[in-house]
Amino acid sequence: MEDTKKFTDNKVGRILVVGDIMLDIYLEGEIDRISPEAPVPVFKYTGERFSPGGGANVAANLNAAGAKVSLLSVTGKDANGDKLMDMLAQMGIDTGMVIRSERSTTVKTRFIANDHQQVMRSDIEEPFDISEDEEAAALKALNDRIEEYDILVISDYKKGFLTGHLVKEIISLSRKKGIRVVADIKDNKDGRYNGAYLLKPNKKELSKIAGENLGNKDDVIRAAKDLLNRSSCEYVLVTLGAGGMILVGNDSCFHIPACGKEVFDVTGAGDTVLAYLAAMLALGKDEKEAVMIANTAAGIEVGKAGTYQPSLSEVMALFYGSAYDDPSGGSGRIWKRSDAAFLRDSLKGKRIVFTNGCFDVIHVGHIRCLNEARKLGDVLIVGVNSDDSVKRLKGKNRPVNSLNDRMEVLAALSSVGHVISFDEDTPYELISEIMPDVLVKGGDYLREEIVGADVVEKNGGKVVIIPLTEGRSTTSILEKM
Template identity: 40%
Template sequence: MLDQTLSGSVGRISPEAPIPVLKAEARKDGLGGAGNVANNLSRLGCRVALIGVIGTDPEASLLIGLLEREGIESRILVTKQRCTTRKMRVVSARQQMLRMDFETTDPVDDSTENELIRRIMTALDEGPDAVILSDYGKGVCTPRLCRTLLDGCRERKVPVLVDPKGADWERYRGCTLITPNLNELCLAARRTIPNEDRDVEQAARELMNCFELDRILVTRSDRGMSLFSGESALHEKTVAREVFDVSGAGDTVVAVVTAFLAAGASLEEAVRAANRAAGFVVGKAGTYAISREDLLTELHQGARSASLSKVVPLDRARSLVEAWKSGGQRIVFTNGCFDILHAGHLFCLEKAKSLGDRLIVGLNSDASVRKLKGPGRPVNPESFRAMLLAALFPVDLVVLFEEETPLKLIEALKPDCLVKGGDYRPEEVVGSETVASWGGEVVIVPRIEGLSTTAILQSVLQKDAGGICQSGKGIPDTEAGGGGFLR
């Protein structure tokens, strides 16, 4: 559809009726609807083909020109039977005053439907990485067209993401991911749903069961978005900022999620990126397609907060692990005090991450470190130690524990691989029997000789006293295993 914005200034009230008179000054044409989804994908660097229906009117020519300008391949069907869908927003002083819709909402006729299906199947035979079904309730996404597309994607093992419309989700049965907003979720559930985590999850799971949906991503305005997959739930809080215009935010979400999935990212990573992207576009006037540079800047600015978000309580960690495992990802676990972070730690963390898809680090709390090391430790409090670990690229989650050993964490998270640094035999590692009971493995990472927190601290003390220490030689290592990894 074509998005048009008519802007100008208002200086008086009409003598004909109590309404403002706009002095029109400018008109801006843009891609809307599925065109906006395609534009987001194109600006993110994806190759995109767009299939839909337009009329033979002047608006159709404008729309085709915009697609060409943005490098989007048009496979749109032109018909005399319908007008080109157009939305015109009237704006003054950055305030939307009125919206006018020019559209046909009757279902397309049989010949148009058949030609659309033919074009869809041709596109599927070309091997796309993903397909988006953007339904705007304009009569194009008929039940037969949706069913044919979904069946074709399933046969070819192509993920299909759906941006739904209306109360009837039967046509979307079996899709990979569906992305309703809260109002659309209420329509499909046929009841009002409070915007609370528990209520949204209950409705989402009912619909997942009813329509055989693999996953649901619900966008929830100022409450962010919630992903439900299998038994897991992921709630991403909104990025706090001033909201200027929510037009097209849903298009941006489905586009970013699809782009990330097609590039091989996990669904959780895709959702987090989409949350940042949506927060960015709502601060823009009118419908705005986010660019690759925009998104990279957003993700960079959110890197610090993203690192801190890696530090989670056990319940949250368990939920995330369930989501990762349902997506076929391999979970690796290690633990330690990490009092003074050094190269030995990084070496072993990188090695641990290479053994799977996700690395979880169990971190001894301050009280736990004191039990193990004595009253003079830790040097750095748990909040600092957790922050540093979370900032490291190999680390996906940091979970604090109060006990002397991480056995409780291991039993709760059920990792596929347990990693320990130092001179141990696998059977000596805490949790080895537990991990083996569900078919997991234990891996010992050799330590880097001379690198340990204890050696570093003793070296500092000796230098302060006028002594010289080279590579920790001659300094007794009091840490278990002397590994420089786990302590």
């Protein structure tokens, strides 16, 4: 999708989704009377819409996140299968490894009445295992193309595609190639998911795997650790609905609260979690941050009717507006250098002002300059030199305050929208990536002396020099101490 810029510079590579795909149909109508023939409501049809479901919805979510996605699955040679394949093709999802079978395409038809209320669901499915020939074809396709992918996602809806043998072969081949497997599982019958990188059951599914009713959080953690050890995986992520998520690793355990403020429809929420988790891992995020971002994506999804695929810019704007990203638990406006592209995408449509500096000891001159800069646009981004960068520029005794402290103080100022660090001696590369509408520098600089002025003006932006407050500087303050 255009608004995600396809994961800027394609850093995510490619992701393969393997699993059961289906077509979701939403029949919309009204109910205002009871049938005279039987005590049942009369559904007055007003329209319909279609959406990819199951593993196809995972792929659609990955596509919305900007990833390059391929599908390995099976669907019927019927009209519903044609409809599903056409939808996926229009999204730009690679369906070259989807086997067309004599079986019926899995279809879930939901009847949506007054105020978007789901009143009934009708399913078409033939959940028997695929044939040996189809399994062999799937394995050949995987063998031929597996080296194209950075992450492999398994979406198991128990509709017959993921046989025990096929799953074991997929994980074995992926491990040999050094490709992480992230799997949304219903169970781990016969140990088929052993050796995957991360397993994602929900609480009900984990209860089934554990063979007991899991009550409180401690029960869930204990069962997750047991699954972790028995399956020889690196992580288990348990989704708890309104209770959030629990991520368990060999030496770690985190509980992430749910971030959805309004739950409208939970349909497809698990698919969104799986997709954004895989996308963020492929992008290089650590597991905890990847789960936090996936949790944010799910919070958006459950606030919509039916399955919904939130865009990358939507998710990142909410995530970096939450308290999750900020190590201090503060404003949620502190960014890593590697996330510059996300920052720019999340501010699409805003007039961005950028300035930069060491900000080692913040004084009234800084405050006045930042206040004036903020007036020049919708949001002010401040680039901050890292500790190593300050040391190279100012000497071995600087900075006085650490990068984290300097960024937290800046983020607390009402004039500052976002703060982002950079390790280079100059912010030229950062400015080129943010591409602000206004570049501000405080002092008596000439325009040609300002780093980044050329790229900003070439892009149609402007450069503004704000005079410094006389007699106010970090150096003069330190000299008095």
